[in-house]
Amino acid sequence: MAEPPGNGTVLVSALSCPSASFCVAVGGSTGAAAGRYTPFAERWNGAGWSVEAVPGPARPALSSRLTSVSCTSPIACTAVGESVSRNPRRPPTPLVERWNGTTWSLEHASGGPLFSVSCSTRRTCTAVSDVAGRRFAEGWDGSTWSPQPNPHPRAFPAPNGDDELGSVSCASRSACMAVGYSTWGTGFNVVRITLAEYWNGTSWSVRRTPNPIQLDDLKGVSCYSAHSCVAVGDYTDRGGDATVSLVERWHGGRWSVLPTPRRLSAGKRSDSALQAVTCFAKGGCIAVGDAQGGPFAAEFSSQVNGSAK
Numbered sequence: 001m002a003e004p005p006g007n008g009t010v011l012v013s014a015l016s017c018p019s020a021s022f023c024v025a026v027g028g029s030t031g032a033a034a035g036r037y038t039p040f041a042e043r044w045n046g047a048g049w050s051v052e053a054v055p056g057p058a059r060p061a062l063s064s065r066l067t068s069v070s071c072t073s074p075i076a077c078t079a080v081g082e083s084v085s086r087n088p089r090r091p092p093t094p095l096v097e098r099w100n101g102t103t104w105s106l107e108h109a110s111g112g113p114l115f116s117v118s119c120s121t122r123r124t125c126t127a128v129s130d131v132a133g134r135r136f137a138e139g140w141d142g143s144t145w146s147p148q149p150n151p152h153p154r155a156f157p158a159p160n161g162d163d164e165l166g167s168v169s170c171a172s173r174s175a176c177m178a179v180g181y182s183t184w185g186t187g188f189n190v191v192r193i194t195l196a197e198y199w200n201g202t203s204w205s206v207r208r209t210p211n212p213i214q215l216d217d218l219k220g221v222s223c224y225s226a227h228s229c230v231a232v233g234d235y236t237d238r239g240g241d242a243t244v245s246l247v248e249r250w251h252g253g254r255w256s257v258l259p260t261p262r263r264l265s266a267g268k269r270s271d272s273a274l275q276a277v278t279c280f281a282k283g284g285c286i287a288v289g290d291a292q293g294g295p296f297a298a299e300f301s302s303q304v305n306g307s308a309k
Helices: none
Strands: 010-019 022-030 037-044 049-052 061-073 076-085 093-099 104-107 116-121 124-131 134-140 145-148 162-172 175-184 191-199 204-206 216-225 228-236 243-251 254-257 273-279 284-291 294-301
Touching: 010 037, 010 076, 022 076, 037 076, 037 093, 061 093, 076 116, 093 124, 116 175, 124 175, 134 175, 134 191, 162 191, 162 228, 175 228, 191 228, 191 243, 216 243, 228 284, 243 273
Parallel strands: 010 061, 037 061, 061 116, 116 162, 134 162, 162 216, 191 216, 216 273
Antiparallel strands: 010 022, 022 037, 022 061, 037 049, 061 076, 076 093, 093 104, 116 124, 124 134, 124 162, 134 145, 162 175, 175 191, 175 216, 191 204, 216 228, 228 243, 228 273, 243 254, 273 284, 284 294
8 A cells, every 4th residue: 555655654444445446445644743643545546556635624633533434436435533632621523524536525523433434325324433432323415414313222230331333334225234332330240242223214223132141242244235234243252261253144133143254364263353344245254353363354154054164
């Protein structure tokens, strides 16, 4: 990939490729001040990468970066992220940028930082995150971003409960699935369970997900039709000393656990976590993650009776 001018560090957070000859990668780049990011984007034209000019937030920020991008065509991409104010009393705000085939431009959004975005058409996008420990979603209708009502997934037994939606995938404007986790408790009594919510074009509703133990998390989701999705993440084994990859499938109106890929390219089964997944129309999926031996990729089938590779 191309390097921006200067001696800073580039953090690439997400990639979207609507065709073999067009991809956009987004993230943040630093200058002399380590840890202080400015929005960063690169474009692939089928032959090479080029750094794009990305405007910063309207209000000068201490640090701003893009965390997710979704492109429906070479002339329609939306990237989201966060902007951290120079005023420590001001909470982080959302950062939204739009690519029209020629330039990037800022868009206004409310709420807090946005973690993930998915666009089903050039005029329909959904982004998710959490604000003050409660999951949050915004929708783009082609002209404005507006908050979407989210249900509280369950009554927490403690006041310090936390919900987060970290990934979203939309098969159409009326079919989006967002995943993350719900957690509550303190110290050694923390409980974390998987969370999934479904958007039907009008409202969000919680969809019950399986939980292998009590420290479970879904980090990525991909929907290859309005009724079929695969989510990946991890859970802690019963001994509490190893992290294991988790794969779940949404089909027929319910979630079920799929076999975890047997062979990870890193050669490890324990202490492995899947971070992101992409599925195709015929049900094949590719997931990436981290293990004891380093990063790994896994290919598997999302079919009910399919087996992981």
